[in-house]
Amino acid sequence: MSGSLVRAYWSASTFLKARGEDRLPYRPLGEILARQARRVQAMAAHAWATVPHYRDAMTELGLRPADLRSADDLAALPLIAGRELAGSPQRFYSSGYEEATTLTLHSSGTNGRAKAVRYDRAALFEALAHGQRQRAVLAHFTGRRTAYREMSVIRAGSVATQMRRFYETHAWVPRSMDVQRCVLPLELPFEEMLRRINEFRPDLLAGYGSHLGALLRWAWEQGRDLHRPRVIWYGADAMPSADRDLIENRLRVPVLSTYQADEALRIGFQCERREGFHLSLDDVAVRVLKPDGSPAGPGEQGEIVISNLSNRATVLLNYRLGDLVTLPTAPCACGRTLPTIERIAGRADDLVLLPDGQSRHSLLFLAPMHAVPGVVQVQLVQETLNALSVRVVCDPSGDWPSIKGSVEQLARRLLGEGMTVSASRVAGILREPGGKTRAVISHCRPARV
Structure with missing residues (x-):
């Protein structure tokens, strides 16, 4: 298939998948869990057939793919951690995908150890389509879903940069799904960042939580003129609560966050209420475990364990992200049926x-x-x-x-x-x-x- 036909295929496929994505979080939870269960079954069969780690683990435990019918059944698999992925990534690579047909995302190693995660093209474009769930929330603050001005403060070579380059070379992103973008290099001094923000005048300012908090606090404490975007959107690490309070209560700019990782591109997103993170259960299966390994209950804190149900190039089931999260005591009042996690004990010290x-x-x-x-x-x-x-x-x-x-x-x-x-x-x-x-x-x- 020629390059133009490949780009046309992925463009059309992504556009079709994106339709209705903003409504999926409101679908009956039973319907979403049934979709999740189908993906668990498909991924278990794929892991058994093509991924060395899971074929060996299932064999040792006497399991077969048919034993893994739902997200709860994934608890039968051994827990794995980032150090295992970093040390032996090939054990988690699927033999069904040649490296040339995948995108290898190289993490920065904010937990001290860098990892390489391969993604198949279908998973990457599905992540792009699923971004419409967050776009629907952002539209509440920007006033429109497309064509608003977005400025991102990121490092060169970041995962976001790698993915954007992939999308631009493998598809034509429909104008109906895109925005006006401007990228600020992370290494710029605050003075220059502030100048460019005021020049571009973004509707949305995105970046790393701790860095955006430090930048805007500096501008406030220095008494600098600052263009105030309609919304701040951060990920990757935590924003100190004092910085968030300053931005929301003094600068009068709402702050939104997203929950994602190199190992799972769409884990959770905040809605308009900004009181927790709605979990994309059709993309990931999630467990929260207390120190003794038992499931955490409402209002309790535990370690989050995820299973990526969309990426078939690097298969990660029962994977410990290392983040501590708190479960809510009540569902979100926004009307979405996707369950939430209340808080993430992320890093604010980077x-x-x-x-x-x-x-x-x-x-x-x-x-x-x-x-x-x-x-x-x-x-x-x-x-x-x-x-x-x-x-x-x-x-x-x-x-x-x-x-x-x-x-x-x-x-x-x-x-x-x-x-x-x-x-x-x-x-x-x-x-x-x-x-x-x-x-x-x-x-x-x-x-x-």
């Missing part, structure tokens, strides 16, 4: 502070540091505003003197020569209670009031 009051997001450091040959895992520890240490886990065969020099040079280039940087080799990096590691530990972070 910034390195600078002496002038600005900051740099850890994503600027992690991707290039993980690209240094021999680096397995890194953690940034900021002792003072002028001193940063980098903990590095290396491959046993790595050339430590060379690794140390490269890591320190990267940090100085991003932070300025005035910053004292020291890299040290460590055997491992301690995990938080939720199972993740912190990308940044700061001993000089100011209190937010």
Whole structure:
């Protein structure tokens, strides 16, 4: 099939799938769960036939695909974590998809360890179509579903950038589904970011939660003129509650968030009420487990475990994301039938502070540091505003003197020569209670009031 025909096929397919996506969250829950169950059954059969990890796991446990009929049945499979995926990704790759026919999303490693997740084309375009659920919510604030002005603050090479490039080269995104876009590089100083925001005047400003919070707080505290978008939309990490309060109550700009991961592109989204995250149960199966492994109940906190039911190139079932979430005590009053999680204990500490009051997001450091040959895992520890240490886990065969020099040079280039940087080799990096590691530990972070 020619390139033009391929693009025409995916364009038409995505357009058809997007129709009705804004109404699906209101469908009867039983209907959505039946659709989820069909996908569980199909994915179980696919995993058994083509994915080494699950064929071996099912064989060892005496399971067959027919034993996995619903989302609840997936609990019979062993739990897996990010370190297993990062260490042996090929164990989770499907033999049914050649690498050339997939998109490999390279994570930045905000939990300290980078991962590579392959996505088949159908899953990627389905994620694009399912974005209409969030678009319907954004339209409540922007006043329209398309053609509004969207500015995103992201790092070069981010997952969002990788996906956008894929869509642009494999399909013609219908005008009815697109917006006016402008991208701000994450490494820009706050001063330049503010200038470009005021120049572009976006209806929607998107980015990483901690970074947008720091940027807008800086503009407020400095008394700078700031174009106020109709809505702020963030993901990837948490926005400090004090920054969110400032944006919503002083700047009078509503703040929305989305819940997604490199391992599952559409997990949850906030509705107009902004009181929780509606779970896309047709895309993912979700469990929330207490420390003893039992299911969490209403109002309780636990670790979220997901099964991606759409991506068949890298199969992840019963996968521990490492996030701690709280379940609600009552359904959302918006009318959507999709259940919610009330809160996500995400990361709000992924910034390195600078002496002038600005900051740099850890994503600027992690991707290039993980690209240094021999680096397995890194953690940034900021002792003072002028001193940063980098903990590095290396491959046993790595050339430590060379690794140390490269890591320190990267940090100085991003932070300025005035910053004292020291890299040290460590055997491992301690995990938080939720199972993740912190990308940044700061001993000089100011209190937010």
